[in-house]
Amino acid sequence: MCMNSQLSILLVEDNALNQRIVTFSLKKYNHEVSIANNGLEAVEQFQKTSFDVILMDIMMPVMDGLEATQKIRSIEEENKVGKRTPIIAITANTMDNDRDKCISYGMDEFMAKPFDMEKLNSIFKQMKILG
Numbered sequence: 001m002c003m004n005s006q007l008s009i010l011l012v013e014d015n016a017l018n019q020r021i022v023t024f025s026l027k028k029y030n031h032e033v034s035i036a037n038n039g040l041e042a043v044e045q046f047q048k049t050s051f052d053v054i055l056m057d058i059m060m061p062v063m064d065g066l067e068a069t070q071k072i073r074s075i076e077e078e079n080k081v082g083k084r085t086p087i088i089a090i091t092a093n094t095m096d097n098d099r100d101k102c103i104s105y106g107m108d109e110f111m112a113k114p115f116d117m118e119k120l121n122s123i124f125k126q127m128k129i130l131g
Helices: 016-028 039-048 065-079 096-104 117-126
Strands: 008-012 032-036 053-056 087-091 109-112
Touching: 008 016, 008 039, 016 032, 016 117, 032 039, 039 053, 039 065, 053 065, 065 087, 065 096, 087 096, 096 109, 109 117
Parallel strands: 008 032, 008 053, 053 087, 087 109
Antiparallel strands: none
16 A cells, blocks of 8 residues: 555446546545456456455446455465455445345445445545555
């Protein structure tokens, strides 16, 4: 993590408009944003690059966010990296059991859409991703 609190963030989102909104919001805080259009792309990017945090949509084509999270967690375990990359679900599914399901699949936190930068910043602070 850089001293100016700039994070390297992987945004996993299949909706182009949501990609633009979230990227614009994150870049206002000088975060570096990489985009994956589905869970499979997220897993592939994760294998090539280290990220400070992953923002993961749940409902996506090709591979959903839950399966992608499981794959990322198993890669971390296999590689014995010792570092667990925080994964935050960003989803329109906001039933109580949706949060529990995301956590059970290996995600660390849960945020409902629409995207809210203030809420995300408080999650970052709570998870000690940002100071």
